[in-house]
Amino acid sequence: MGGDGTGKKIQKSRMSQGAEAGGGQAGQVPEVVADVFAEQAGSIELLWGGRGRPSRGPKPALSLDRITRTAIELADAGGLTAVSMQRIAGELNFTKMSLYRYVPGKTELVALMIDTAMSEPPALRSGSGWRPALREWAGGLSAVFHRHPWLLPATAGSRVMGPNELGWVESALAALSDTGLDGAEKLDAVVVVNGHIRTIAQIAGSMGEGGTRAKSPERAMSAALNELLTGRSDRYPALTAAVTSAAAADDSHDQALEFGLERIFDGLESYMSRRAAQRSEADAG
Amino acid sequence: MGGDGTGKKIQKSRMSQGAEAGGGQAGQVPEVVADVFAEQAGSIELLWGGRGRPSRGPKPALSLDRITRTAIELADAGGLTAVSMQRIAGELNFTKMSLYRYVPGKTELVALMIDTAMSEPPALRSGSGWRPALREWAGGLSAVFHRHPWLLPATAGSRVMGPNELGWVESALAALSDTGLDGAEKLDAVVVVNGHIRTIAQIAGSMGEGGTRAKSPERAMSAALNELLTGRSDRYPALTAAVTSAAAADDSHDQALEFGLERIFDGLESYMSRRAAQRSEADAG
DNA sequence: GAAAACTGTATCCGGCGGACACTGTTTTGT
DNA sequence: ACAAAACAGTGTCCGCCGGATACAGTTTTC
Missing domain, CATH: 1.10.10.60 (Homeodomain-like)
Structure with missing residues (x-):
């Protein structure tokens, strides 16, 4: 339902032979x-x-x-x-x-x-704990989305992940290897962080279209919202309050990115220590 | 850069007059x-x-x-x-x-x-704390994305928020009113939660295209990944381990949604209590 | 009752993704 | 050496898209 509704021809591809070398037994798809x-x-x-180039015709x-x-x-x-x-x-x-x-x-x-x-995921320096590693990872991913804003709409919807994209997942998972989380939890954690990066990238990219580049995400958001909220503060009281309060705050850097990221990290950390406590208790009992 | 690159005509709209009644002074846009x-x-x-209908021609x-x-x-x-x-x-x-x-x-x-x-955001029952309220909010938003999968690609990119969409933000902010967070932080919190819902909705919607409906997000993810990972476990060791480990877990309900959501909530909660501690300390000092 | 304002239609345009038939080029087998 | 096969790039055509424009019919206002 996501991307392409109207069914297309499937045939079209014998293209370049040479696949099927690495993917599960031919004809035995689950x-x-x-x-x-x-x-x-x-x-x-x-x-x-x-x-593999099929050298037979012209180059x-x-x-x-x-x-x-x-x-x-x-x-x-x-x-x-x-x-x-x-x-x-x-x-x-x-x-x-x-x-x-x-x-x-x-x-x-x-x-x-x-x-x-x-592109290739950055090599994360290990040994300094999962938090800085994942922070670095998030920064790298943010940079990618900043360089290629079209990636956001392009990756919305159903699709197949490529080697590099999987590489990013791999590298984030690797950063979480010593956290005591099980496989599903690690995957879920990566999903959360990745989602946050995407969210921020979208908000940030939302504004910088008309010549003037965006400053910070929440600044941009506030500016756009303020316009709409004028004269409607009765209908959106909490929003109005939040926006006017936010307008006064200092946001020199990407506060929305950092705040959310650190909150997610906090949540993960507290979960990890809770799990560790459970485990050691089980061991002792 | 996000949505439409090639510039369009702007003129086209005097359409139905009757706007400018509510929006800031005409001609004085910031x-x-x-x-x-x-x-x-x-x-x-x-x-x-x-x-406003301009009654003059035929109905x-x-x-x-x-x-x-x-x-x-x-x-x-x-x-x-x-x-x-x-x-x-x-x-x-x-x-x-x-x-x-x-x-x-x-x-x-x-x-x-x-x-x-x-559509209209659901009325959140108040009084039971921000966590259950926001959980309910998240559930409602998830349901919306489930009903209208095209909302995800449609809302990726630059756009103007409408009354209902703003209403959702308003209602989430209202749920956070008694948390001690300042305006910017509340906005950021809503952004994180909203982003997570979107992420999960996208993963969930990714698979349920070809007839067979998706079970749980991570199940679907795993199935697709497994196929790709076959014979490539050396290149993606952490991923392979996580996926095979996740395959064994029980995921009767949307674990990815809940896990991430609760982690975000945990992170917010710990931040709130930390801030509260700081404040009472400042008061006492 | 004329003029103005409005609704829905018909026609046309440039651009899109893509199928297909074609010519030209290079390799392979004999 | 030479034909056949496999390939590369081109030109033409199709259906569909969003949209501009000119137009005929309808309703209100003066």
Whole structure:
């Protein structure tokens, strides 16, 4: 339901052979996932499949990398809507249809753009505890969203994760390895932190459109809200109070990011110590 | 940068007069916000402006409400991409262009859809503390996203909040009124919780596309991940461990939602008590 | 009853993603 | 050496999209 409603052709992809080398036994896909995988087979091949050149015809004058990179440049400059096959092709001095020799469709290209723009997760310095590690992780992810604002709308909805995106998850999980959380809890923790980063990135990106760059997220939010709230304070008393109170506060840096992040960390920490207490109690009893 | 890159015409809207009754002095818009407001004037008028019928011609056979509702039905059934002016008009047995008598453009219609689909925030029972109140709030918001999965992609990116959406914020802020947090902190807290709901909704909605409905978010996530991780456990060791460990856990209900939510609540609570301690200390000193 | 204001329609445009048929190029097998 | 096969890029076409514009019909106001 999320992204594409109208069913598309699935066929289209034998594209570059060479996948199926690493993914589970051919033809033995676990029931439920089958559908999803069928619809997104192209993305999976592109993102995960080994792209072995099938040397037989003329050498390709283009490359997936070049296409993806120019697409990202276009998106960086003008948002996702500025990315069209024609524009990409035009930028490269090729015809639109030539791109389809490298990419099965636009959705697959966007998937590639996403994973490419995500880039490799930063190497986290270990040994200093999960909190600074995760803080660093959050900062890196924030920077990515700041560099590529279109990533937010692009990653909203159903899709397949790419290697780099999974790498980010991996690195966050690794930071949580010594926390005593079980697997599901670690995953949930990463989900929370990741979600917060996305939220802040969205708010921050919301305003900086019309020439004037955004200062801090809550400043921007307040400015927009103030306008709407004028004359309506009776209908939104708590909001009005909060906004006027917030306007007076000093927010030199990204307070919304830090506040939420530290609160999440606090919550995780208290949960960890609670669990540790339970465990040692069980051991003693 | 977020939503629409290519600049559009701004003119188009004198539409239905009757706005400017409630919004700050005409022509005196505070510098920064002006740009944003200019680009989204249509949305603001539609969402916030009093829509006074200008009785002079024939009575309209359509209504903004009817249009918005059928658009929402289409989106519920087939996602945002299934919503086009032609389809809406077709559903109503009208021409596409007739819709433009009620709505300045599609983006404005989507804005209306969003605020309509959000509906009124639930009345929170007060007196039982902020935690249960906010829990209830979160549940309500989750339900909304579950009913209208397209809200997630639709609300990603830059936009103007409508009355109902602001109402949700208001109601969450009201729940936090007795917590000792200052305005900015309350806003930030709401942002965190809201973000978490959105994150979970996205993960949950990610899978339930191909016929088989999603069970729990992490189950779905695990299923998809497992497929990708097969044969790549060396590259993503922490992820593999977490996923296999999570597969064994019991997740009868939405664990990811609850876990994250309670962790956020824990973090907020510890922050509140810390602040309260600081304050009483200051009072005593 | 004319003029003004308004509603819904018909036509047209540029742009989009994509299918398909085509020409040209390079490799492979004989 | 040479045909066949596999590939690369092009040109043309389609349906759909959001939207501008000009228009005919209807209702109110003067």
